[in-house]
Amino acid sequence: MTTTVKTPSRAILRDSLISILLYTLPIGLMFLSFYISGSKPWLQASSEHLGFRAPAFVEAVFNNLKTWGLPAIMVVVGIVEFSVGFYENKWTKNERTLDIVCFILPKVVLRPMIAYFGLKLLPFILPDAKNIFAWVPFWWGFAIMAVADDLTQYWYHRLHHQLPLLWRFHRTHHSAPYMGMAMTSRQNIIYTAFFSQIYLTVALTYLGLGYPALFVGGIKSLITTAAHSSIKWDKPFYTIRWLNPIGWVMERLISTPATHHAHHADTSDDGVGYYKGNFGNMFFIWDLIFGTGIITRQYPAAYGLKHYKEEEWYAQLLWPIFKSKKEGSELAQNGPVVGGEEEEAPAPVVVQPVAAIVRAEAV
Template identity: 65%
Template sequence: MDFITLVFKNLNTWGLTAILFTVGILEFSFGLYKKWKTNDKLVDLASILFGKLIVPVLVSYFALQLLPKVLPEFKNIFTWVPFWWGFIIICIADDLTQYWYHRLHHEVPWLWKFHRTHHSAPYMGMAMASRQGFFYTILFPQTYVTTTLVFLGLGVPALFARGIKGLITMMAHSSIKWDKPFYDIKWLHPIAWVMERTISTPATHHAHHAAHERDGVGHYHGNYGNMFFLWDVIFGTAKITRKYPEQYGLEDYADDPWYSQVLYPLVKSNKKGSELAE
């Protein structure tokens, strides 16, 4: 029990990694990565390297070097804001920005190619949660919004918000259907009703990763929310079925090489007919 308390106290540092590592082991133990081919492993690992280690660190470093020179009078101007108000501001600014960024990459054809990598995985799980092309990652608007708010004095709330969002997002991508008991146990239904309309859960987010919509569950033209599913409810893109898709990934997936999926358009696919070969 003391260890669990320690993990959550250090959620923004090693705590989140410990949780993801534990859940990852459980996914492997239950055989939930049966479709994890070598090419997909390389896509996932390269995406984690760029998306979680290289890009955020570089963006944050250069932004926090540049902003004091460009806007010196605004440094720490919001330090007077109470922690919980800062937390709310960060969550809304970060996640609402990502909702629209994500949604546009589904609705604008040429932007879709930069996000397509995230949907090419024929499975769900911790490993593919960060699966994105390099350019989709480096242009994440919420990274710049959050970094700016940190410069303005909301650093502590930002760290906390980042930890909570990371946990919710990873668990929504997890192949472990942890939300299922809330739908199966009758006295938990009121909690389920509120939860599934507030945050992303496996049922709602898995539907977004469905290979098709013929099963009545898949909804890759909606359910865009990352931390908050509330944005989908507000903007009319929500679909709640409390069920899980029968198939994940892309029906027209050409098994593009990992390097083209991560580095397109710098490196294009060698698969004839692939969107990434154009």
């Protein structure tokens, strides 16, 4: 698998300008709706609230997704995957240690620490801005947060594939020769520490969009976790006729096992794998807009890196602080950037902007 993809700077500039329009779209639509309705909610004294009546347990579920809820779901599904042999003999001691540490460290230490210190620091940087946007109606706040969070992560993810300088910070996530709950959080610690949307979410929460951030974060966690699962839960939507219309919309809107597994394939030569694209996390629609996606409704035969040398778990977690001792590894001292392989010319975009090509039915 050739891991990084060269992209002309002109294409990145073009897509960046499109992104600016996408970031501002929900805000513009919100004010347009205010203009049409004649409402001016920013003039009303208000505090942050859901804006609709929701059962207490619904809010509790989304609150707990960021604490014990999502980890509990991942552990249960992971046990199911393991018990039916999805990991086969690929989950070695080294892989298991890496997956477990990457699962615990960000959730227990890193992300809570960033959120805590961020919310402590922001009052000094923006002393008069706390809850300044609390007047924003919940659903508009939800739309603004969903675009801001996921489009930012799309770019963070995409650039780590397309810029060789950044690739090795993301490589750990792609080294797993399997898909499943175990590797969902598998990332280099520096990649996680600079996860741009963490800071964005903290800032917008301080500004008064905490509830939208809570629900966006919960829904996104469920979608991205399900997309990494080795359980092909989306397959019935392609094989059962009356579910086909739902499947057609779903695979273009959000990440599914078929589209995201393609991103983790060890090759693109089979017409199914597409590690050069399918960068979307919660929303797959970004890949359609920017022409970086492919939809085949099939699943790769193999995952990971063809030049993977099973580097030590600590090197994958903490590179470049700790380097691998494996000769020829990208993570070794003075190691090659892309496993010693020559970069191939970028292939033509498979999915044209705002249009996906379904090249094969599910098998």
